[in-house]
Amino acid sequence: MKRTRPRFRAPLIAGLLSVALLAGGCAGTEPSAQAPAAHLRVGAVNLDVSNIDPARGMALQVNAYMQEFLMKLSPTGEVEPNLAESVEQPDDLTYVYTLRDDVTFSNGDPLTAEDVVVSLDYERDPEFPESWRYTAIADIEATDDRTVQITLNAPTASFQYVLAMNGYIFNAAHQQESGADFGKPGIGVIGTGPYVIDELDATNGVVKFGANEDYWGGEPEIDTVTLTSFADENSAALAFRTSALDLVFPTDVRSFETAAGTDVTSVPGTRQGLFVMNNTVAPWDDVHVRRAVAYAINKEDIVNVLGGTAVPDFTIIPPTQLLSIASQEEVDALMDSLPAYEFDLDKAQQELSQSAYPDGFTAELKTASLGGFPETSQAIAGQLAEIGIDLTVSVMSEAEYRSSFSQPHTDMPLWYTPFNNNTPDPGGMPRLALDSAATSVGQNNFADYVNPEVDALIKAADATTDPQERFAAYSDLLQIVAEDMPYVPLYAGHINVALSDGFEWPDFNAYSVGHTPFITQISPK
Known part of the structure; x- marks a missing residue:
């Protein structure tokens, strides 16, 4: 069921830092029957949210709510369009990505090819510890506002998967203006994804997200998400069993299966x-x-x-x-x-x-x-x-x-x-x-x-x-x-997920986590 939610952000709680607020005007009329807001509480283990720079931070679980890749993986592992509406390979060394024309960042700026070039060049900088993922790339060029051409060093069959699994795209102007503070509390990252950060408490490892109501993929069904970091999986399991959490990706499912009203799913x-x-x-x-x-x-x-x-x-x-x-x-x-x-x-x-x-x-x-x-x-x-x-x-x-x-x-x-x-x-x-x-x-x-x-x-x-x-x-x-x-x-x-009985995830699969904005696959019952 579609949720209608107020188009504003609540004042920040004392001690929490605003990272990327989404501006929006108030609706002109109130709906006659507003559905209750859907709030998902997610648990993570040892998540450091002090820096959400997608290349140099250690909080990719946070980035997955706000940012997206050019491509994505289907439930069976095929590469599909995402921010890019199509990809062509005119020869063994060249990939040409055409961007969707309806994508905007959460601050309202349109997505351009230059944003993609800056984002990918930033992540393949040798100073980035995961830059090895991009070693096949010789050059990235914006040939026009909606077209990105990537040239490889040599024919690389596996490259088709690289940008479906890596390369979070961010607003280039914001990154360049932020300099060394990019990704840090109070600065953050601006992405195209289904959520934005409302509040971030780096000390206690808590991030609160609100839906990006102008998300190109449609307004999310879940209105708000709270992501909380725990010291270990046992602590997260205890919180889940006492109904303080709705979603955890456990390594060992046994401590979660005992919780009442829980759907624990494991897929190869x-x-x-x-x-x-x-x-x-x-x-x-x-x-x-x-x-x-x-x-x-x-x-x-x-x-x-x-x-x-x-x-x-x-x-x-x-x-x-x-x-x-x-x-x-x-x-x-x-x-x-x-x-x-x-x-x-x-x-x-x-x-x-x-x-x-x-x-x-x-x-x-x-x-x-x-x-x-x-x-x-x-x-x-x-x-x-x-x-x-x-x-x-x-x-x-x-x-x-x-x-x-x-x-x-x-x-x-x-x-x-x-x-x-x-x-x-x-x-x-x-x-x-x-x-x-x-x-x-x-x-x-x-x-x-x-x-x-x-x-x-x-x-x-x-x-x-x-x-x-x-x-x-x-x-x-x-x-x-x-x-x-x-x-x-x-x-x-x-791949394991423990989900409370207030939500459902019918399409959970091996590629759900890490390669797609997975939160949009979850619905309130």
């Missing part, structure tokens, strides 16, 4: 859990040690630790992603041909006996104080103790964990982490975690794995759009990586 995704071993640091530079670890980890137990919302994973590219370029029969045959490293302590001990450490060793396993991280790490430590590898688990604060990404990978040679590889593109994980170009500080080849054959196969797979050629390249790559075992794949995680 491609979020991967990996056990990272730095291949340049002893003893992890010994391939027999890495293979021993792979045999010694019981992946079913790890899935159970996480509440069962995952499936054991044995390859760095999830089989579901390979289905975008090959048939089920072809994928099944490939999986059957690879060394599976099923749980087998005898084989683990045999591999360790061939290493330089046949009697085992001690080491430190670092992990973060995030949902499921300590429990998973402790489970792995217990399993490896069975073959004489004694790990001391050290739990870092989230701040320490985040800062580790800007340190040499050798500073943390052993750790467990989930990779948010939520894309239909089978080239995502190879580029992210296997390419030798991604071993530098700030990039995600945390194992510092270097294999020229693998590098060549990554490039070959991305240089062609022929599905059979891509599948052949990734098949060869998986054979090599299974022998080298730079990481131990643990699980392919589900």
Whole structure:
């Protein structure tokens, strides 16, 4: 049901900072029967809202309410128009995006091609820690007010997904006027999305949003949203069970399923859990040690630790992603041909006996104080103790964990982490975690794995759009990586949502979160 809401903003509560208010005039007449306002209360874990700069802040959950990408992913992973109404590819190196003509920013300015160029150039600046996502781009040009032309360095099959998953577009004039204060409280970001920030309390991690009534996609059904950060998932679960929250994306659904009147949904995704071993640091530079670890980890137990919302994973590219370029029969045959490293302590001990450490060793396993991280790490430590590898688990604060990404990978040679590889593109994980170009500080080849054959196969797979050629390249790559075992794949995680019974989300899917303004998919009952 469509909600009619007053077109004004309430005065700010003391201590809260206005970031991006939407100006609007009062309606001329009152509706005869106004529906009650719909207010959604969302919980997040360890969300830092002190800076909402989409490139340099750590609050992309906030940006997802206010900003949008040029393209988006459908529920089945196809690339669809969003801020761009169409895209053409006149040759292997060129993508031409035509913008919609009905999009305005929340301050009323029309969206132009120049806004897109400034936004994407800002995010691909090498100072931006995630700039590696845009390395395929050679140049971005506004050829007229509604047309953006992107030229690639080389043919890149996976580029079609990049701007459906990255590249929040902002108002260029506001960003340039804001300078170094862009994204900070009191300045914020101006986007085209369905919501604007009414209030922001950076100290307590609370953001209040109001609907952008002039949103090009139609006025949202949910009038206001309050996003609250919690110290851990247990605290968020307690708030949810006491009806203080309506929506949470939990790692472990068990604490949420006990809440009365709750709809908990889990859908298969491609979020991967990996056990990272730095291949340049002893003893992890010994391939027999890495293979021993792979045999010694019981992946079913790890899935159970996480509440069962995952499936054991044995390859760095999830089989579901390979289905975008090959048939089920072809994928099944490939999986059957690879060394599976099923749980087998005898084989683990045999591999360790061939290493330089046949009697085992001690080491430190670092992990973060995030949902499921300590429990998973402790489970792995217990399993490896069975073959004489004694790990001391050290739990870092989230701040320490985040800062580790800007340190040499050798500073943390052993750790467990989930990779948010939520894309239909089978080239995502190879580029992210296997390419030798991604071993530098700030990039995600945390194992510092270097294999020229693998590098060549990554490039070959991305240089062609022929599905059979891509599948052949990734098949060869998986054979090599299974022998080298730079990481131990643990699980392919589900995407989970806990929703109170006052709302419904009928189209929740693996690509709902992170790639679309998901809040517009939720309706009050």
